[in-house]
Amino acid sequence: MSKTIKAPVPEGPLVEKWNNYKSNAKLVSPNNRKKLEVIIVGTGLAGASAAASLAEMGYNVKSFCFQDSPRRAHSVAAQGGVNAAKNYKNDGDSVYRMFYDTLKGGDFRSREANTYRLAECSASLIDQAVAQGVPFGREYGGYLRNRSFGGVQVSRTFYARGQTGQQLLLGSYQALLRQQHAGKVKLYARHEMLDVVIIDGKARGIIARNLDTGKIERHGAHTVVLATGGFGKIYYLSTLAMGCNASAIWRAHKKGAYMANPSWTQIHPTSLPQSGEHQSKLTLMSESLRNDGRIWVPIDKNETRLPGEIPEEDRDYYLERKYPSFGNLAPRDISSRAAKEQIDLGKGVGPLKNAVYLDFSRAIKEYEKDVIAERYGNLFTMYKKITGIDAYKEPMKISPAAHFSMGGLWVDYELMTSVPGLFAIGEANFSDHGANRLGANSLLQACVDGYFILPYTLQNFLADQINIPKTDVNHPAFEESERLVKDQMQSFLNSKGKKTAEEFHKELGKELYDKCGLLRTKEGLEKAIENIKNLREEYKVNLLVPGTAEEVNSELEKAGRVSDYMELAELMCIDALQREESCGAHFRAEYQTKEGEAKRDDENFCYSAAWEWTGNASSPVLNKEPLVFETVKPSVRSYK
Amino acid sequence: MKITLKIWRQRDAGSKGAFKEYHLDDVSRDMSFLEMLDTLNIKLIKQGELPVEFDHDCREGICGQCGVMINGIAHGPLKNTTTCQLHMRSFKDGDTIYVEPFKAAAFPIVRDLKVNRSALDHIIAAGGYVSVDTGQAPEANSIPITFEQAESAFDAAACIGCGACVASCKNSSAALFTSAKISHLSQLPQGDKETSTRVVSMVNEMEEEGFGFCTNTEACQVECPEDISVLNIARMNYEYNKARLVKK
Structure with missing residues (x-):
């Protein structure tokens, strides 16, 4: 039965809520902390920062990642920066303004108190990262430098060249390894979580597979934290790493954790376009390029001249034209949709006519090449490596690509899922970004969740667990989970069909991108649901996985991930179908203004959809968490 | 392009390894080196053989998980480039390419091109x-x-x-x-x-x-x-x- 769910938020005015929470949260004394075990799955910014912080407090942490080292988690690839309301630029920034920008950027579809807390904790993150030795960009006098990002009118983004994610991650990775060295963290690299184990209604452990040996392992703890990132890779072509997956959160979902707003996927406007069928991923070019680059397409769709030969009057700088106050820095959802509109009109550029120009010629004239090289040098180099083109001489060609999951596991104010004792942090949860995430808020959320929020909220939970003995991994719940995991893998191996998991994934991704991507319609979504169901049936009988389960087997790993995608994809379509409005990245063609902008329906859809697993992927239950705005009045989101 | 590959195959750290030869007839210049290996693997799987295990993740040159010796050079012929950012346009039609894992006593082989x-x-x-x-x-x-x-x-x-x-x-x-x-x-x-x-x-x-x-x-x-x-x-x-x- 569908129900209304509540996420209790602390008392008091918005600005005091988090402090009120912290003042009243339960504590665990240092001598009790060492009796408690915490499992954290994922070692990106959220997972590593949480693991390090909790270990520093004295908890025993087990940290898992599927990569061969925690330093490789995909946070490493974030380029542009991290936001913080430091107001170092004296340009009118404040915690409130940052909160409002984030809330508005998310089209008023996030939980007000969570979003405020994100902005509130942002300044401490910069302090922490600097103290760890993260080499942020500096002014010549030695103070920290800032730049601007999409969807805002102040400069609050801190950055470390075009490798901000890498440097922040190395900071938290080093903090994590410091605790490993101190004996407070046990590290399990090349381990993939395959199930959450629930005992007496609480998450008490996981089943993991050692990817080097194929061995299935049981790990117990007093609580389990999922920091397993986003699932944009479900679209196959995406900016995510090849290994990024939804399996941890999906398997948690099937154990009772609600999935919230799963269809809200950010399609990033500045990725490199697809060049052919062999393509395995799309490389992102940081949005920071839009600070100095201008986006345009030729006015004539039959244009044949090279970009440099096309005079100004024959170019359409469509973002500057449509959104004069934000121009090239319009938020991502709007920029991506605008690009799609031009490409659909036949004005796309490049051999497949699937891209738009991002042009630096004016900035190079204005500031000289050296300045541009210092700001974006590594991005220009990367562009040249991949395309063979020198972007100092001719404009880059960019195109939209699946990027970030605003949706994810539903969590309450304490970041706990609907399963007691199971927490979700970072991109794996859903809470702070609403229907569209602003640039440079992703690194922020991951870090803030891990360094500054979870250590308080998890402790509040653990305070009631101090008398609970160590989890016994021989409990029947572990046996049952292990058996199901093994049976599933064996069924993949037994299928002996004709298509690889990768081939199925490509088909699924294309279907989803076409019908549940930038533009959604009732008709398209219904068709997609039907096609996905068929594909899922075919997957059961026509999958081809070589090798065995008791050895290194990348194909078997993929088979499990794609199998989960097959179910999640349907839920994404169901979610997009039920939301008969447009908001942020969720754009339903039926619900738009005369000017073609998203038309929100606050009367009927001002809620987060928290889906509940029923045992059948095609009939989930919709629970609704009404979004209550105590402080801000939702307005029409305009960037004109 | 037609490419001949000689790839190091080794079951695990304790087994003996050897080069095995493979042929690909339809390699695009725009493919990345790893996408070329993906193509080979799909072919091998369909022939009932075990695919070549290799490490990789972000495929944009930053995570550091990929890395093989290509014709004796770590990450291949392009300077300052990871294996995933190397594209087949760096090779010629008819080339033979030797692919080996990173070899060092401190990096035991997990399988094929994967090392610890x-x-x-x-x-x-x-x-x-x-x-x-x-x-x-x-x-x-x-x-x-x-x-x-x-x-x-x-x-x-x-x-x-x-x-x-x-x-x-x-x-x-x-x-x-x-x-x-x-x-x-x-x-x-x-x-x-x-x-x-x-x-x-x-x-x-x-x-x-x-x-x-x-x-x-x-x-x-x-x-x-x-x-x-x-x-x-x-x-x-x-x-x-x-x-x-x-x-x-």
């Missing part, structure tokens, strides 16, 4: 950090760092931990990797406080993990995707000697 590089993590765990707990940090702008200082530290901090330096070194030394972290942190006021304990601890760990000694051939920098400078090794040696002298 956790020894690099152990070196970082021995001291490659600033000892600051969450919550202890002072206001960020209270530690001014000049532009030049930050940029220089960054040049060292840019290391992606792929292990190409080790694979390129005739002694399998991890000096470039280790020194990059020492250099990153010792150039910053936050990290400098612990330089002497850090350098001794990390250098000792490097030896314990079975990496060889540096004999200054400088092959490591040449193959490093991030062009990490060998001058970092000089700084490490300087700091190491200083720490030893002060200790005595």
